[in-house]
Amino acid sequence: MGIFEKLFSFKIDETGSNRYKAIKRNLSILMISVTFIPFFLMALINYFQQRTIFKKEIFLPLQSIANKAKHSLELFIHQRVATVNFIAKAYSYNDLIDSQKLIKIFKVITEEFKEFVDIGVLNEKGIQVNYIGPYNLKGKDYSQHQWFKEVMVNRVYISDVFLGYRRFPHMVIAVKNYLDSEHPWVLRVTIDTACLNDIILSMGLSPETDAFLVNYAGILQTPSKFYGKELNKIPFSMPPLSYQPSITSITYKYKKFFVVYVYLKNPKFVLMIVKPASFILKKYTILRSEIIIMFILGTGFILFVVIRLTAFTVDKIKEADEKREKALKELEHHQKLSSLGRLAAGVAHEINNPLAIINEKAGLIADILETEESFPRKEKVLSLINSIEKSIQRCKRITSRLLGFAKRMDVQIEKISVNDLIKEVLEFLENEATYRNIEIQLDLAKDLPLIESDKGQLQQVFLNILNNSFDAVDDGGKILISTYQENDQIAISIADNGCGMDEETLKHIFEPFFTTKKHKGTGLGLSITYGIVKRLGGEIKVNSRLNEGTTFIVYLPKKPPALTKELL
């Protein structure tokens, strides 16, 4: 987990919204890397594999075809050579130099093998002593010709293709035989190499492919689409020797070609199949661009999803964090209140007893004095005791509020008209309002629905808030009370144009023992009010501007929360 922590702690000493931005960023990077890298690798592998696959797909069949063609060609030549050999062995020299006989033999051969052009017999001196064929070659002296010399040595001679007398491509097969141990003679035939071409054509290659035979020196033996007719030289160097079909590539006139080739042993030719690279590459390029497009789309998709997902998730985290903070703060506040409450309850309890004693003693003094006859200043003494009793009453109110604040009070639920309640509460303050010339405006919603709540406690709430308003405004000030419905709740707004509060004060007004009235207030009024409103299932909000005024808004539900009902 260390790396994740590192990733998350990277620059997250920042607080607030920056913190979440940083988390978003880090998380996005992490997720993008995790998803992107394998994706990229896959695309890459796929891309390069395509190449290989493609090559195989194109070239394997070609290689197979080349192999077959090679075998056909070799077989073909082998058969022709075997035929010539047969003739040379089956017939004697004397038979063959007999023109009649040779004509007959030749006729039979050409019936079977249409590619035989002519046939000739040469004596040991190289003179063609008999010849059947279209040319006038009887008596010709071949003793100086290379092929004659070769056949005398190698016994079998197969020539390369050459242009014969009528500029047709031909090849020669010659075999040596012996009259007797000392006198060799040669049987020679010419073959029309168009038959070789037929074999090549029978490979059934597609029209953009060129296939041909060359000799080991690169001279064309069959016509080529790209490189011209027989006996032209191919414009590229011969590939290395290979009796198995192989591939090479060449560049010719700025274009690239792939060449599948195979060397033949007999004859010494090379079969070549040439395919323009662009043709193959076109298909390959399309596939490649498909891969690239998929890759780009995929990447775009990854980026989009990751960023949105991360944003969403981190926002949820942020929300949850904020909620938790808020809940913790509320809990803290609550706990503070309850420990303060317990403290207050303890104090109130303790004080109640001596207070009760003082009360009784003072009462007894008054009782005794009343029964006494008049004495000077009797009235004064009695009135002094009255003051004591009044102060005790005040203490009683304070301790009762303290204890009420501490424990849950009995809640009595009834149907209440908030508007009426407000008017009742205002009756308590009528006198002061008139006396101080404070204008109270009412904007109470008609048809405000009745709510179920505790009348006494609501009275306390509004009385308390109004007391604060009265304290805040100067003589001649204004207080506006409005009621309305909002979101299925009842809202009561109490706004004054008094001295207002600054932001610092606003933060603390609901805290117990917090007061701005130096010697008058207990500091409990608003915290008790807050507690009551919360218990009744409502909300209390306050807005204020220094020297401009304050507005309290109390929200109350139409029905009390279930918990409150439990207290009944």
Place this chain on the structure above:
Amino acid sequence: MEKTKLLIIDDEEEFAKTLAERLELRGYETEICFDGKTGLEKAIKEKFDVIILDLKLPMLSGAEVLKRIRKHNLDTPIILLTGYDISNEFNEFLKFQSVKFVFKPVDIKELLKKIKEVLKSHE
């Protein structure tokens, strides 16, 4: 006319004595106990018209005293004294016959009113 007999059970001596004196000035006869045990014994042994009972007592709590008095089939009206320690038990107390509350510090007028009320309803 016989004087109404009151039993005051409260652990604060000064308070109880002064209250008793004030009540006697108003024509009541009073007796005082300072803890729950003695208070209960006295309440059972002797006849009183009204018992003024503090909830916070040593030995036996006011709540227990109340319960046990009623268990003994004594229907003497009882006025409970308490600080503003309102708890859910209060509703329980009110279920008993002839029980009323007065909060400390005691307003003598209120106490007298409740005594009269409780005697009236008891007849």
